[in-house]
Amino acid sequence: MASTLLNDLGRRATPWLLPALALAGWQAAVSAGLVSNRFMPAPLDVARAGIAAASTGELWTNLGVSALRAIAGFAIGGGIGFALGLANGLSRLSERLTDTSVQMVRNVPHLSLIPLVILWFGIGEEAKLFLVALGVFFPIYANTLHGIRSVDPGLVEMGRVYGMSRAELFRRVVLPGALPSIFVGLRYGLGIMWLTLIVAETISASSGLGYMAMQAREFMLVDVVVLAILIYALLGKLADALTRQLERATLAWNPAYRTA
Amino acid sequence: MLLDAPRPDALGSTRDDASAAEAPRAATTRPPASGCGIAVTVRDLRKAFDGHTVIEGLDLHIPAGQFTTVVGRSGCGKSTLLRLILGLETPTGGRIQLEEPAGASRRNAPPKRIMFQDPRLLPWARVVDNVAVGLTGLGSRKERRERALAALAEVGLADKAGQWPATLSGGQRQRVALARALVSGPGLLALDEPLGALDALTRIGMQGLIERIWQQQGFTALLVTHDVSEAVALADRILVVDAGRIALDVRVDVPRPRRRGDPDLAALEGRILEHLLGESPAA
Numbered sequence: 107m108a109s110t111l112l113n114d115l116g117r118r119a120t121p122w123l124l125p126a127l128a129l130a131g132w133q134a135a136v137s138a139g140l141v142s143n144r145f146m147p148a149p150l151d152v153a154r155a156g157i158a159a160a161s162t163g164e165l166w167t168n169l170g171v172s173a174l175r176a177i178a179g180f181a182i183g184g185g186i187g188f189a190l191g192l193a194n195g196l197s198r199l200s201e202r203l204t205d206t207s208v209q210m211v212r213n214v215p216h217l218s219l220i221p222l223v224i225l226w227f228g229i230g231e232e233a234k235l236f237l238v239a240l241g242v243f244f245p246i247y248a249n250t251l252h253g254i255r256s257v258d259p260g261l262v263e264m265g266r267v268y269g270m271s272r273a274e275l276f277r278r279v280v281l282p283g284a285l286p287s288i289f290v291g292l293r294y295g296l297g298i299m300w301l302t303l304i305v306a307e308t309i310s311a312s313s314g315l316g317y318m319a320m321q322a323r324e325f326m327l328v329d330v331v332v333l334a335i336l337i338y339a340l341l342g343k344l345a346d347a348l349t350r351q352l353e354r355a356t357l358a359w360n361p362a363y364r365t366a
Numbered sequence: 367m368l369l370d371a372p373r374p375d376a377l378g379s380t381r382d383d384a385s386a387a388e389a390p391r392a393a394t395t396r397p398p399a400s401g402c403g404i405a406v407t408v409r410d411l412r413k414a415f416d417g418h419t420v421i422e423g424l425d426l427h428i429p430a431g432q433f434t435t436v437v438g439r440s441g442c443g444k445s446t447l448l449r450l451i452l453g454l455e456t457p458t459g460g461r462i463q464l465e466e467p468a469g470a471s472r473r474n475a476p477p478k479r480i481m482f483q484d485p486r487l488l489p490w491a492r493v494v495d496n497v498a499v500g501l502t503g504l505g506s507r508k509e510r511r512e513r514a515l516a517a518l519a520e521v522g523l524a525d526k527a528g529q530w531p532a533t534l535s536g537g538q539r540q541r542v543a544l545a546r547a548l549v550s551g552p553g554l555l556a557l558d559e560p561l562g563a564l565d566a567l568t569r570i571g572m573q574g575l576i577e578r579i580w581q582q583q584g585f586t587a588l589l590v591t592h593d594v595s596e597a598v599a600l601a602d603r604i605l606v607v608d609a610g611r612i613a614l615d616v617r618v619d620v621p622r623p624r625r626r627g628d629p630d631l632a633a634l635e636g637r638i639l640e641h642l643l644g645e646s647p648a649a
Contacts, residue, residue: 258486260482260484260486261486263454263486264482264486264499265499267452267454267479267480268479268499268502268546269477269502269503270499274502278488278491278499279488282488283490285490357490358530359489359490359491359530359531359532360489360490361532
């Protein structure tokens with residue numbers, strides 16, 4: 107009984123072992139003077155900077171601004187990508203009309219548009235939303251389309267034989283069949299969402315986490331810079347954990363996603 | 367024993383069966399009573415894919431409730447014939463007529479069902495919900511579930527109702543597919559080599575199950591197979607299809623239950639195999 111509890115605890119702790127070791131090694135290296143505090147502050151200093159920023163409220167404001175941008179951009183780009191992926195997966199006409207154009211635009215790195223976007227929107231919110239939405243759009247579009255295309259035609263035929271209407275066929279056969287692929291798109295999209303946001307905020311912003319890091323650089327506050335980077339890592343992990351939870355809830359039928 | 371044309375008594379038997387089908391088809395946990403078979407008449411049927419002829423002027427009558435088996439070498443058009451009768455393909459020419467049992471109105475006409483070689487279960491639906499797919503558009507949710515559970519019990523899988531299809535064996539999945547095909551009380555059940563992928567023992571078990579349920583429910587069964595011994599064990603009548611035509615039409619008059627290794631069946635099996643092999647020595 108006690109041993110199973112211990113086992114369970116051990117299994118839960120395993121993924122965090124490596125980050126914890128890295129932190130400890132880092133702290134030791136800085137404390138021992140192997141690394142200059144000017145270039146790489148110790149974890150405890152970063153923690154102190156975090157507490158200071160949190161107590162003035164600066165951290166929360168910036169975090170909130172960034173999160174809002176991320177979510178809004180993701181919702182817009184992901185929503186359009188999902189809708190267009192569905193449309194092109196279900197309708198040949200829609201695909202013929204739009205897919206070539208989408209593929210052409212896809213090959214332009216969206217971050218290369220930053221100068222143009224700054225010219226268009228300045229450094230306002232629109233610029234960040236536009237870039238995030240654009241970046242998130244493609245992986246979600248491509249994977250939704252691919253998911254719908256790869257639904258087993260035998261199952262679709264079966265659904266027709268059993269008298270499913272088009273709506274029912276979509277809800278009961280096509281969408282669940284495409285879901286694993288859509289989730290792959292979701293994960294890629296989340297990664298691109300953070301990447302785009304960081305770059306956009308670092309280059310042109312007056313608030314947000316990236317802005318906070320750039321301001322800190324101006325004043326040589328290395329601990330705040332590192333703090334911002336660590337927060338990005340945590341946010342990325344959080345988004346990933348949420349997706350995983352969602353996958354487990356909706357793909358329980360698939361042996362590949364079943365919880366151990 | 368050889369029959370080229372439809373049997374003259376076919377229409378009569380349709381009517382007889384239909385009166386038995388008056389039995390309640392109401393929302394109960396039992397599937398509808400026996401005698402709801404659909405008769406099939408095919409006239410001068412032709413089908414070509416991209417100019418390549420698969421079925422060439424085929425005539426056929428299957429009386430209601432008959433267990434007909436279609437055998438033939440692969441590529442002879444037997445599966446296409448089945449898919450044409452089910453309406454999964456449109457014929458290039460000719461006519462297919464399905465005769466509902468008398469008394470069945472358009473609305474409560476018994477459905478046609480097909481069982482494929484692969485089970486084609488929805489992997490994201492529980493076993494019982496997969497069976498309930500067979501009742502799409504019929505009755506309330508609760509009713510569908512009850513009938514699905516009853517059909518699962520019929521194929522001996524009542525205890526698997528809440529499982530995912532991925533956890534079942536190949537034979538169990540095919541039994542779920544059978545339950546799904548039968549849950550609505552079909553008038554015509556087409557079986558497109560449904561047992562081809564199963565191991566020998568499971569296959570014999572499934573043959574017995576299909577025969578028993580067919581005897582209980584009285585639907586018209588149309589089985590496509592390349593296994594002549596399976597055809598001989600199950601069928602009232604065996605059609606050998608070759609080059610898009612019916613080359614041989616044999617009645618199997620051996621009474622049921624049939625014993626495996628029965629000399630009459632063995633002789634018949636030998637005759638059909640000879641016919642199949644004799645058609646093309648190079649094959």
